[in-house]
Amino acid sequence: MKLRELVFINAFVVAISLAFINYYFQRDWYYFVLAFGVALVICYAVFYYLIERYVYSKIKLIYKLIHNLKLGKDLKDALGEYVSNDPINDVEQEVTEWARDKKIEIEALKNQEQFRREFLANISHEFKTPLFAIQGYIEALQEDAMDDQDLARSFLHKASRNIDRLTLLVKDLDVISKLESGEAPINFEKFEITHLIRDVIEQMEHKAKSHKIDLIFKDKYDSSFWVNADRDKICQVLVNLIDNGIKYGTENGFVAIKIFELHDQILLEVTDNGLGIEEKHLPRLFERFFRTEQSRSRQIGGSGLGLAIVKHILEAHQQTITVRSTEGVGTTFAFTLEKVMPNIITV
Ligand SMILES: Nc1ncnc2c1ncn2[C@@H]1O[C@H](COP(=O)(O)OP(=O)(O)OP(=O)(O)O)[C@@H](O)[C@H]1O
Protein backbone atom coordinates (compact mmCIF):
# COMPACT_ATOMS: atom_id res chain seq x y z
CA MET A 1 0.00 0.00 0.00
CA LYS A 2 1.28 3.48 -0.89
CA LEU A 3 1.89 6.14 1.79
CA ARG A 4 -0.90 8.44 0.46
CA GLU A 5 -3.47 5.63 0.62
CA LEU A 6 -2.40 4.74 4.14
CA VAL A 7 -2.66 8.36 5.32
CA PHE A 8 -6.03 8.79 3.58
CA ILE A 9 -7.53 5.70 5.29
CA ASN A 10 -6.33 6.93 8.70
CA ALA A 11 -7.64 10.46 8.08
CA PHE A 12 -10.95 9.04 6.80
CA VAL A 13 -11.48 6.91 9.95
CA VAL A 14 -10.66 9.82 12.29
CA ALA A 15 -12.78 12.34 10.26
CA ILE A 16 -15.84 10.10 10.12
CA SER A 17 -15.57 9.44 13.87
CA LEU A 18 -15.40 13.18 14.56
CA ALA A 19 -18.36 13.80 12.21
CA PHE A 20 -20.47 11.22 14.09
CA ILE A 21 -19.53 12.78 17.44
CA ASN A 22 -20.57 16.14 15.99
CA TYR A 23 -23.88 14.66 14.74
CA TYR A 24 -24.52 13.20 18.20
CA PHE A 25 -24.49 16.70 19.68
CA GLN A 26 -25.92 18.77 16.77
CA ARG A 27 -28.33 16.24 15.19
CA ASP A 28 -27.82 18.01 11.84
CA TRP A 29 -26.64 16.26 8.65
CA TYR A 30 -25.35 19.52 7.21
CA TYR A 31 -22.85 19.88 10.09
CA PHE A 32 -22.07 16.19 9.82
CA VAL A 33 -20.86 16.64 6.21
CA LEU A 34 -19.13 19.90 7.01
CA ALA A 35 -17.30 18.46 10.04
CA PHE A 36 -16.37 15.36 8.01
CA GLY A 37 -14.96 17.44 5.13
CA VAL A 38 -12.97 19.81 7.34
CA ALA A 39 -11.67 16.99 9.60
CA LEU A 40 -10.66 14.90 6.58
CA VAL A 41 -8.60 17.71 5.04
CA ILE A 42 -6.94 18.67 8.33
CA CYS A 43 -6.24 15.07 9.42
CA TYR A 44 -4.86 14.16 6.01
CA ALA A 45 -2.51 17.16 5.99
CA VAL A 46 -1.37 16.67 9.61
CA PHE A 47 -0.86 12.86 9.32
CA TYR A 48 0.91 13.19 6.04
CA TYR A 49 3.22 15.85 7.42
CA LEU A 50 4.02 13.87 10.58
CA ILE A 51 4.62 10.56 8.84
CA GLU A 52 6.67 12.16 6.11
CA ARG A 53 8.66 14.19 8.62
CA TYR A 54 9.39 11.60 11.29
CA VAL A 55 8.99 8.11 9.85
CA TYR A 56 9.10 8.17 6.13
CA SER A 57 12.15 10.38 5.79
CA LYS A 58 14.06 8.11 8.18
CA ILE A 59 13.09 4.97 6.26
CA LYS A 60 14.01 6.67 3.02
CA LEU A 61 17.43 7.37 4.46
CA ILE A 62 17.90 3.78 5.58
CA TYR A 63 16.77 2.58 2.19
CA LYS A 64 19.14 4.86 0.35
CA LEU A 65 21.96 3.77 2.60
CA ILE A 66 21.37 0.07 2.03
CA HIS A 67 20.81 0.56 -1.67
CA ASN A 68 24.06 2.43 -2.01
CA LEU A 69 26.01 0.13 0.28
CA LYS A 70 24.89 -2.70 -1.95
CA LEU A 71 26.28 -0.80 -4.90
CA GLY A 72 29.48 -0.27 -2.96
CA LYS A 73 29.12 3.52 -2.58
CA ASP A 74 30.09 5.19 0.66
CA LEU A 75 27.86 6.84 3.26
CA LYS A 76 28.39 10.40 1.99
CA ASP A 77 27.27 9.50 -1.54
CA ALA A 78 24.38 7.51 -0.15
CA LEU A 79 22.97 10.49 1.72
CA GLY A 80 23.28 12.84 -1.20
CA GLU A 81 21.19 10.93 -3.69
CA TYR A 82 17.47 10.48 -4.13
CA VAL A 83 16.63 6.93 -5.09
CA SER A 84 13.01 5.87 -4.95
CA ASN A 85 9.47 7.22 -4.77
CA ASP A 86 8.16 4.29 -2.83
CA PRO A 87 10.84 3.42 -0.33
CA ILE A 88 8.67 1.41 2.08
CA ASN A 89 8.15 -1.38 -0.44
CA ASP A 90 11.63 -1.04 -1.83
CA VAL A 91 13.25 -1.05 1.57
CA GLU A 92 11.65 -4.36 2.45
CA GLN A 93 12.86 -5.93 -0.78
CA GLU A 94 16.31 -4.42 -0.57
CA VAL A 95 16.79 -5.39 3.07
CA THR A 96 15.77 -8.98 2.30
CA GLU A 97 18.17 -9.13 -0.63
CA TRP A 98 20.90 -7.45 1.36
CA ALA A 99 20.46 -9.83 4.29
CA ARG A 100 20.58 -12.79 1.92
CA ASP A 101 23.77 -11.52 0.23
CA LYS A 102 25.38 -10.85 3.61
CA LYS A 103 24.46 -14.33 4.80
CA ILE A 104 26.09 -15.89 1.74
CA GLU A 105 29.14 -13.67 2.25
CA ILE A 106 29.40 -14.61 5.93
CA GLU A 107 29.07 -18.32 5.08
CA ALA A 108 31.86 -17.99 2.50
CA LEU A 109 34.08 -16.17 5.01
CA LYS A 110 33.41 -18.80 7.66
CA ASN A 111 34.27 -21.56 5.18
CA GLN A 112 37.45 -19.75 4.21
CA GLU A 113 38.39 -19.36 7.85
CA GLN A 114 37.76 -23.04 8.49
CA PHE A 115 39.72 -23.92 5.35
CA ARG A 116 42.63 -21.70 6.42
CA ARG A 117 42.71 -23.32 9.86
CA GLU A 118 42.62 -26.82 8.41
CA PHE A 119 45.22 -25.89 5.82
CA LEU A 120 47.67 -24.66 8.45
CA ALA A 121 47.08 -27.72 10.62
CA ASN A 122 47.59 -30.03 7.63
CA ILE A 123 50.66 -28.29 6.35
CA SER A 124 52.39 -28.32 9.75
CA HIS A 125 51.47 -31.98 10.19
CA GLU A 126 52.87 -32.88 6.77
CA PHE A 127 56.13 -31.07 7.50
CA LYS A 128 56.42 -32.31 11.06
CA THR A 129 56.49 -36.03 10.24
CA PRO A 130 59.55 -36.07 7.96
CA LEU A 131 61.30 -33.33 9.94
CA PHE A 132 61.05 -35.25 13.20
CA ALA A 133 62.24 -38.39 11.45
CA ILE A 134 65.31 -36.56 10.06
CA GLN A 135 65.98 -35.08 13.49
CA GLY A 136 65.78 -38.57 15.03
CA TYR A 137 68.27 -40.07 12.56
CA ILE A 138 70.72 -37.19 12.99
CA GLU A 139 70.54 -37.42 16.78
CA ALA A 140 71.11 -41.16 16.60
CA LEU A 141 74.13 -40.59 14.35
CA GLN A 142 75.49 -37.94 16.69
CA GLU A 143 75.19 -40.22 19.66
CA ASP A 144 76.71 -43.55 18.69
CA ALA A 145 75.36 -44.90 15.43
CA MET A 146 78.45 -43.56 13.62
CA ASP A 147 80.50 -46.45 15.03
CA ASP A 148 78.43 -48.94 13.11
CA GLN A 149 79.06 -48.13 9.46
CA ASP A 150 76.10 -50.15 8.12
CA LEU A 151 73.68 -48.64 10.61
CA ALA A 152 74.98 -45.14 9.87
CA ARG A 153 74.52 -45.72 6.13
CA SER A 154 70.98 -46.97 6.65
CA PHE A 155 70.10 -43.94 8.86
CA LEU A 156 71.54 -41.56 6.30
CA HIS A 157 69.55 -43.29 3.58
CA LYS A 158 66.35 -42.95 5.63
CA ALA A 159 67.07 -39.31 6.43
CA SER A 160 67.65 -38.65 2.77
CA ARG A 161 64.28 -40.27 1.85
CA ASN A 162 62.56 -37.98 4.31
CA ILE A 163 64.31 -34.99 2.76
CA ASP A 164 63.02 -36.19 -0.63
CA ARG A 165 59.53 -36.27 0.85
CA LEU A 166 59.89 -32.71 2.13
CA THR A 167 61.21 -31.56 -1.23
CA LEU A 168 58.28 -33.18 -3.01
CA LEU A 169 55.85 -31.53 -0.61
CA VAL A 170 57.33 -28.08 -1.22
CA LYS A 171 57.32 -28.70 -4.98
CA ASP A 172 53.66 -29.77 -4.94
CA LEU A 173 52.66 -26.74 -2.87
CA ASP A 174 54.61 -24.53 -5.23
CA VAL A 175 52.80 -26.03 -8.25
CA ILE A 176 49.40 -25.44 -6.62
CA SER A 177 50.14 -21.86 -5.61
CA LYS A 178 51.51 -21.06 -9.09
CA LEU A 179 48.43 -22.58 -10.74
CA GLU A 180 46.15 -20.63 -8.39
CA SER A 181 47.87 -17.32 -8.94
CA GLY A 182 48.07 -17.84 -12.69
CA GLU A 183 51.86 -17.72 -12.53
CA ALA A 184 52.05 -21.09 -14.25
CA PRO A 185 50.44 -20.32 -17.59
CA ILE A 186 48.94 -23.08 -19.69
CA ASN A 187 51.06 -23.51 -22.81
CA PHE A 188 48.56 -24.92 -25.25
CA GLU A 189 49.91 -27.10 -28.01
CA LYS A 190 48.38 -29.69 -30.28
CA PHE A 191 49.65 -33.17 -29.58
CA GLU A 192 48.75 -36.82 -29.88
CA ILE A 193 47.40 -37.98 -26.53
CA THR A 194 48.10 -41.70 -27.15
CA HIS A 195 51.83 -40.94 -27.49
CA LEU A 196 51.79 -39.15 -24.15
CA ILE A 197 49.89 -42.00 -22.49
CA ARG A 198 52.44 -44.53 -23.77
CA ASP A 199 55.31 -42.34 -22.48
CA VAL A 200 53.69 -42.07 -19.04
CA ILE A 201 53.03 -45.83 -18.91
CA GLU A 202 56.68 -46.48 -19.72
CA GLN A 203 57.69 -44.09 -16.97
CA MET A 204 55.37 -45.74 -14.39
CA GLU A 205 55.95 -49.35 -15.45
CA HIS A 206 58.64 -49.96 -12.85
CA LYS A 207 56.53 -48.72 -9.94
CA ALA A 208 53.52 -50.69 -11.20
CA LYS A 209 55.57 -53.88 -11.39
CA SER A 210 56.85 -53.43 -7.86
CA HIS A 211 53.23 -53.22 -6.67
CA LYS A 212 52.26 -56.16 -8.94
CA ILE A 213 49.85 -54.00 -10.91
CA ASP A 214 49.25 -54.30 -14.62
CA LEU A 215 49.09 -51.08 -16.62
CA ILE A 216 46.62 -51.56 -19.46
CA PHE A 217 46.36 -49.41 -22.55
CA LYS A 218 44.83 -51.33 -25.40
CA ASP A 219 46.34 -51.49 -28.89
CA LYS A 220 43.00 -50.41 -30.35
CA TYR A 221 43.97 -46.86 -29.34
CA ASP A 222 46.49 -46.81 -32.16
CA SER A 223 44.43 -44.35 -34.16
CA SER A 224 45.33 -40.76 -33.46
CA PHE A 225 43.53 -38.67 -30.89
CA TRP A 226 44.76 -35.10 -31.11
CA VAL A 227 44.18 -32.68 -28.27
CA ASN A 228 44.92 -29.04 -27.56
CA ALA A 229 46.44 -28.78 -24.09
CA ASP A 230 49.62 -28.21 -22.09
CA ARG A 231 51.54 -31.45 -22.68
CA ASP A 232 53.70 -31.31 -19.54
CA LYS A 233 50.76 -30.51 -17.29
CA ILE A 234 48.57 -33.27 -18.75
CA CYS A 235 51.54 -35.59 -18.25
CA GLN A 236 51.44 -34.62 -14.56
CA VAL A 237 47.66 -35.32 -14.46
CA LEU A 238 48.18 -38.80 -15.90
CA VAL A 239 51.12 -39.52 -13.60
CA ASN A 240 49.14 -38.50 -10.50
CA LEU A 241 46.07 -40.54 -11.48
CA ILE A 242 48.03 -43.64 -12.48
CA ASP A 243 50.16 -43.28 -9.34
CA ASN A 244 46.98 -43.34 -7.23
CA GLY A 245 45.69 -46.35 -9.16
CA ILE A 246 48.92 -48.17 -8.33
CA LYS A 247 49.15 -47.01 -4.70
CA TYR A 248 45.54 -47.73 -3.84
CA GLY A 249 45.34 -50.82 -6.03
CA THR A 250 45.30 -54.45 -4.97
CA GLU A 251 48.01 -56.97 -5.68
CA ASN A 252 47.69 -58.52 -9.16
CA GLY A 253 45.22 -55.79 -10.00
CA PHE A 254 45.25 -53.37 -12.92
CA VAL A 255 45.10 -49.73 -13.90
CA ALA A 256 43.51 -49.22 -17.30
CA ILE A 257 43.52 -46.07 -19.42
CA LYS A 258 40.71 -45.64 -21.90
CA ILE A 259 39.91 -43.00 -24.49
CA PHE A 260 36.47 -41.99 -25.70
CA GLU A 261 35.80 -39.56 -28.50
CA LEU A 262 33.06 -37.04 -27.75
CA HIS A 263 31.65 -34.31 -29.97
CA ASP A 264 34.37 -31.71 -29.41
CA GLN A 265 36.26 -33.28 -26.54
CA ILE A 266 38.32 -36.33 -25.76
CA LEU A 267 37.33 -38.18 -22.60
CA LEU A 268 40.08 -40.06 -20.77
CA GLU A 269 39.40 -42.59 -18.07
CA VAL A 270 41.84 -44.01 -15.56
CA THR A 271 40.29 -47.06 -13.89
CA ASP A 272 41.61 -49.35 -11.21
CA ASN A 273 40.22 -52.36 -9.39
CA GLY A 274 41.67 -51.35 -6.06
CA LEU A 275 40.45 -50.30 -2.63
CA GLY A 276 37.77 -47.94 -3.89
CA ILE A 277 36.57 -44.89 -1.98
CA GLU A 278 33.61 -44.55 0.36
CA GLU A 279 30.87 -42.41 -1.14
CA LYS A 280 30.97 -39.90 1.72
CA HIS A 281 34.59 -39.03 0.83
CA LEU A 282 34.00 -38.38 -2.86
CA PRO A 283 32.99 -34.68 -2.55
CA ARG A 284 36.19 -33.81 -0.63
CA LEU A 285 38.60 -35.90 -2.71
CA PHE A 286 40.09 -32.99 -4.68
CA GLU A 287 40.74 -30.81 -1.61
CA ARG A 288 44.34 -30.13 -0.65
CA PHE A 289 45.70 -32.63 1.88
CA PHE A 290 42.55 -34.73 1.85
CA ARG A 291 43.27 -38.43 2.44
CA THR A 292 40.83 -41.11 3.48
CA GLU A 293 41.38 -42.70 6.89
CA GLN A 294 41.92 -45.99 5.09
CA SER A 295 44.90 -44.72 3.10
CA ARG A 296 46.31 -42.99 6.18
CA SER A 297 45.95 -46.06 8.34
CA ARG A 298 47.55 -48.30 5.74
CA GLN A 299 50.62 -46.06 5.83
CA ILE A 300 50.52 -45.55 2.08
CA GLY A 301 52.89 -42.67 1.36
CA GLY A 302 51.43 -39.41 0.11
CA SER A 303 50.40 -35.98 1.26
CA GLY A 304 47.01 -35.60 -0.40
CA LEU A 305 48.09 -32.99 -2.93
CA GLY A 306 48.06 -35.14 -6.07
CA LEU A 307 44.37 -34.78 -6.89
CA ALA A 308 44.31 -31.08 -5.92
CA ILE A 309 47.02 -30.50 -8.54
CA VAL A 310 45.08 -32.58 -11.09
CA LYS A 311 41.93 -30.51 -10.51
CA HIS A 312 43.77 -27.20 -10.74
CA ILE A 313 45.46 -28.20 -14.00
CA LEU A 314 42.19 -29.30 -15.60
CA GLU A 315 40.33 -26.23 -14.38
CA ALA A 316 43.05 -24.04 -15.88
CA HIS A 317 42.32 -25.86 -19.17
CA GLN A 318 38.58 -25.17 -18.66
CA GLN A 319 38.03 -28.90 -18.55
CA THR A 320 36.41 -31.10 -15.93
CA ILE A 321 37.20 -34.22 -13.94
CA THR A 322 34.78 -36.61 -12.27
CA VAL A 323 35.19 -39.65 -10.11
CA ARG A 324 33.13 -42.79 -9.62
CA SER A 325 34.07 -45.38 -7.09
CA THR A 326 32.77 -48.41 -5.24
CA GLU A 327 34.47 -49.56 -2.10
CA GLY A 328 36.28 -52.83 -2.63
CA VAL A 329 35.56 -52.79 -6.38
CA GLY A 330 37.58 -49.92 -7.79
CA THR A 331 37.75 -46.33 -8.91
CA THR A 332 37.46 -44.45 -12.19
CA PHE A 333 38.65 -40.91 -12.76
CA ALA A 334 37.36 -39.39 -16.01
CA PHE A 335 38.54 -36.08 -17.44
CA THR A 336 38.05 -34.22 -20.67
CA LEU A 337 40.44 -32.47 -23.02
CA GLU A 338 39.81 -30.21 -25.98
CA LYS A 339 39.73 -32.27 -29.17
CA VAL A 340 41.53 -31.00 -32.24
CA MET A 341 39.67 -31.63 -35.49
CA PRO A 342 41.88 -33.56 -37.95
CA ASN A 343 41.45 -30.90 -40.65
CA ILE A 344 43.08 -28.17 -38.52
CA ILE A 345 46.15 -30.12 -37.45
CA THR A 346 49.35 -28.67 -38.83
CA VAL A 347 52.57 -30.45 -37.97
N1 LIG B 1 42.44 -44.63 -7.20
C1 LIG B 1 42.15 -44.46 -5.90
N2 LIG B 1 41.64 -45.48 -5.17
C2 LIG B 1 41.34 -45.31 -3.86
N3 LIG B 1 41.52 -44.16 -3.18
C3 LIG B 1 42.02 -43.12 -3.87
C4 LIG B 1 42.37 -43.20 -5.25
N4 LIG B 1 42.83 -42.00 -5.64
C5 LIG B 1 42.79 -41.21 -4.57
N5 LIG B 1 42.32 -41.87 -3.50
C6 LIG B 1 42.10 -41.30 -2.13
O1 LIG B 1 42.14 -39.90 -2.26
C7 LIG B 1 43.17 -39.35 -1.44
C8 LIG B 1 43.76 -38.13 -2.13
O2 LIG B 1 44.53 -38.51 -3.25
P1 LIG B 1 45.74 -37.61 -3.69
O3 LIG B 1 46.31 -38.18 -4.93
O4 LIG B 1 45.30 -36.20 -3.70
O5 LIG B 1 46.75 -37.74 -2.47
P2 LIG B 1 47.77 -38.89 -2.10
O6 LIG B 1 47.84 -39.92 -3.19
O7 LIG B 1 47.39 -39.38 -0.75
O8 LIG B 1 49.14 -38.10 -1.98
P3 LIG B 1 50.03 -37.51 -3.17
O9 LIG B 1 49.28 -37.73 -4.44
O10 LIG B 1 50.18 -36.08 -2.81
O11 LIG B 1 51.29 -38.28 -3.11
C9 LIG B 1 44.14 -40.49 -1.22
O12 LIG B 1 44.85 -40.34 -0.05
C10 LIG B 1 43.22 -41.70 -1.17
O13 LIG B 1 42.67 -41.80 0.10
Ligand SMILES: [Mg+2]
Ligand atom coordinates in the same frame (compact mmCIF):
# COMPACT_ATOMS: atom_id res chain seq x y z
MG1 LIG C 1 48.16 -39.25 -5.19
